[in-house]
Amino acid sequence: MGKITISTLDKMKASGEKFVCITAYDATFSRIISEVGAEAILVGDSLGMVLQGHDSTIPVTISDMAYHTQCVCRAEPKSLVIADLPFMSYTTTQQAMESATQLMQAGAHMVKMEGGTWLSDTISSLVERGIPVCAHLGLTPQSVNTFGGFKVQGRTPKEAKSILADAVEIQDAGASLVVLECVPSHLAADITRKLDIPVIGIGAGRDTDGQVLVMHDLLGLSQHTARFVQNFMEDQSSIAGGLRAFVDAVKAGRYPQEEHTYN
Numbered sequence: 001m002g003k004i005t006i007s008t009l010d011k012m013k014a015s016g017e018k019f020v021c022i023t024a025y026d027a028t029f030s031r032i033i034s035e036v037g038a039e040a041i042l043v044g045d046s047l048g049m050v051l052q053g054h055d056s057t058i059p060v061t062i063s064d065m066a067y068h069t070q071c072v073c074r075a076e077p078k079s080l081v082i083a084d085l086p087f088m089s090y091t092t093t094q095q096a097m098e099s100a101t102q103l104m105q106a107g108a109h110m111v112k113m114e115g116g117t118w119l120s121d122t123i124s125s126l127v128e129r130g131i132p133v134c135a136h137l138g139l140t141p142q143s144v145n146t147f148g149g150f151k152v153q154g155r156t157p158k159e160a161k162s163i164l165a166d167a168v169e170i171q172d173a174g175a176s177l178v179v180l181e182c183v184p185s186h187l188a189a190d191i192t193r194k195l196d197i198p199v200i201g202i203g204a205g206r207d208t209d210g211q212v213l214v215m216h217d218l219l220g221l222s223q224h225t226a227r228f229v230q231n232f233m234e235d236q237s238s239i240a241g242g243l244r245a246f247v248d249a250v251k252a253g254r255y256p257q258e259e260h261t262y263n
């Protein structure tokens with residue numbers, strides 16, 4: 001696998017080849033995930049839950065994110081490295097610029113932020129200044145308290161319309177990628193079809209251009225997991241085997257199955 005860029009993912013969307021993203025927070029897993037052929041690594045603020053032991057991503061700081069992004073990038077993975085802007089680190093365009101600068105200087109190739117229409121101006125400003133953006137829509141974990149829990153989003157026609165409108169608007173603002181989390185599969189399919197930019201799903205059905213899972217979940221290490229998670233360590237004798245099994249299953253269309261999706 002050569003060095004993966006956003007152009008690689010654009011071409012994969014165009015040709016209908018599925019791509020894979022896995023979260024990583026350190027150099028060892030960054031190297032292994034790159035070696036098993038995942039096109040993207042997400043330094044997710046999920047680290048607040050799986051590494052730090054919090055019950056949400058809200059306590060994660062920009063310094064935490066910059067530190068773990070440096071650790072991941074030090075392994076020089078071939079995968080595209082996307083790093084999360086944590087809670088309250090992008091409340092204004094100016095603040096987003098400063099926070100995103102820290103992550104890009106830590107080695108990220110792209111930053112991810114949670115939100116739609118309200119982020120349009122911020123996304124345009126970042127992109128104009130050379131910082132590629134991935135927008136996260138649907139169940140955005142930093143808003144868990146607004147949602148009243150980790151709940152599927154987009155089930156009513158009004159919510160579905162609003163998520164679709166957000167997706168179109170952030171594409172128009174210059175975003176390069178979208179993560180869609182915990183939305184009905186028909187909505188994810190519709191958005192994926194309507195957007196020119198690649199869409200990565202998590203709990204969003206089989207029709208998105210790529211799939212992402214939190215590494216600890218797919219390796220069967222998490223205590224509580226959502227319906228969309230599959231333990232890829234079953235039948236595997238090594239961590240690399242489990243990660244490769246996820247990559248292979250996405251590429252072959254064996255994951256996700258109906259049992260992993262919401263309607």
Ligand code: KIV
Pocket residue numbers: 023042043044045046047084136179181202212214
């Ligand atoms: O932080 C994270 O790991 C994420 C994924 C759940 C998409 O945002």
